[in-house]
Amino acid sequence: MxxxxxxxxxxxxxxxxxxxxxxxxxxxxxxxxxxxxxxxxxxxxxxxxxxxxxxxxxxxxxxxxxxxxxxxxxxxxxxxxxxxxxxxxxxxxxxxxxxxxxxxxxxxxxxxxxxxxxxxxxxxxxxxxxxxxxxxxxxxxxxxxxxxxxxxxxxxxxxxxxxxxxxxxxxxxxxxxxxxxxxxxxxxxxxxxxxxxxxxxxxxRYQEGGLTKGAWSLLKNNPMGYAMMFNHRLLYEKSFQNMCYNTIQMISCTILGHHMKYLLKSNNKFLTILLFPIGCVVAVRRYMQLSRK
CATH class of the missing domain: 3.90.550.10 (Spore Coat Polysaccharide Biosynthesis Protein SpsA; Chain A)
Known part of the structure; x- marks a missing residue:
């Protein structure tokens, strides 16, 4: 077997x-x-x-x-x-x-x-x-x-x-x-x-509220899980544009998760420092989006 x-x-x-x-x-x-x-x-x-x-x-x-x-x-x-x-x-x-x-x-x-x-x-x-x-x-x-x-x-x-x-x-x-x-x-x-x-x-058979269709709910309830995902992508993303996108998303999710020390574990600390202000703006926007859902 x-x-x-x-x-x-x-x-x-x-x-x-x-x-x-x-x-x-x-x-x-x-x-x-x-x-x-x-x-x-x-x-x-x-x-x-x-x-x-x-x-x-x-x-x-x-x-x-x-x-x-x-x-x-x-x-x-x-x-x-x-x-x-x-x-x-x-x-x-x-x-x-x-x-x-x-x-x-x-x-x-x-x-x-x-x-x-x-x-x-x-x-x-x-x-x-x-x-x-x-x-x-x-x-x-x-x-x-x-x-x-x-x-x-x-x-x-x-x-x-x-x-x-x-x-x-x-x-x-x-x-x-x-x-x-x-x-x-x-x-x-x-x-x-x-x-x-x-x-x-x-x-x-994708279900309403399931892991596939319930992405917004998952992010709202598990922001650090998503921060970990975006950070992990920095290990293998090749394009500068994708690296910037994932860094910004990691920052915003970390802010939403109230675990700012996680940013010290960033797989690209230079981009994390450079893009931190943008990540803060995205976090505020995402907080407003999630509050309406």
Whole structure:
């Protein structure tokens, strides 16, 4: 057994069943499903209890924790994974019927490649469009090379579990979310690539108030998480314009988060000093925007 499907969920009992049904339909049942319930109060525990005792053809593990955000839930889940690979699937998404079968073949193709951190299929919306799909079977590239290679759509990655364990998400101490790109791009900065395959394995359904559509709410409640993201981008951004933009955003988020000492950890201290006045203006503007939402 190579793959564990890892799902963090919070009050998604009305959607989680679609993911469960898609796992029951898998052409290969050679996987484990770990559910980390991040403090749900909508009957998720009772629903998962039924599945644990059902005849579904695959192993299910369920763990309830106090609400601490998706990042912390995923960190905990990764510590419980015993398979070599981990496939993080959101609770409002579901898999195509042969996703596990395809991913098992995909991981077999890179199992001996130390510089490859994992594999990935594509993610599609309920109405699948073919824009920006790869023009070949697969490409080996880092997460930072995706845009220039045309892989600029949502993907469904399967990472080596040991790499996820050594790269946990680190949300700010009094916040619940930090953008996941920090981890994926840090893995890329360390020289790891993924093998990106040209087939869809996961169907996404973006929810109002979810992590994708709820960006303003996330920034309002997790300004330091976003400050960390903008600061991390300064490690690899190449254009001066992008470096200035991310520096200004880092400054504004740090001001909103009331943790001014974080600016001492800037990855470009010269630009931080130079652009600090502009960052202050952006912070005031953003505060006004967030106050109206």
């Amino acid at each position: 190579q793959i564990t499907v890892l799902t963090a969920t919070y009050n998604r009992a009305h959607l989680l069943g679609d993911l469960y049904d898609s796992l029951c339909r898998q052409t290969s049942k050679d996987f484990i499903w770990i559910i980390i319930d991040d403090g749900s109060s909508d009957g998720t525990k009772q629903l998962c209890g039924k599945w644990l005792h059902g005849n579904n053809g695959f192993k299910i593990e369920y763990c309830y924790i106090e609400n601490g955000g998706k990042n912390r839930a995923i960190n905990l889940g990764v510590t419980r994974v015993e398979t070599p690979y981990t496939m993080i699937v959101d609770s409002d998404d579901y898999l195509v019927d042969d996703a596990i079968e395809k991913m098992n073949k995909a991981v077999a193709s890179v199992s001996s490649m130390n510089a490859v951190a994992g594999v990935s299929g594509m993610r599609g919306e309920s109405v699948i469009n073919s824009l920006n799909q790869l023009q070949q079977n697969y490409i080996d590239a880092s997460n930072l090379e995706r845009k220039e290679l045309g892989i600029n759509r949502d993907c469904c990655e399967v990472y080596k579990t040991e790499i996820l364990r050594s790269h946990p998400f680190v949300p700010w101490e009094d916040e619940k979310f930090v953008p996941e790109e920090i981890v994926w791009n840090q893995i890329a900065l360390e020289g790891y690539k993924l093998r990106w395959f040209n087939f869809i394995t996961c169907i996404v």
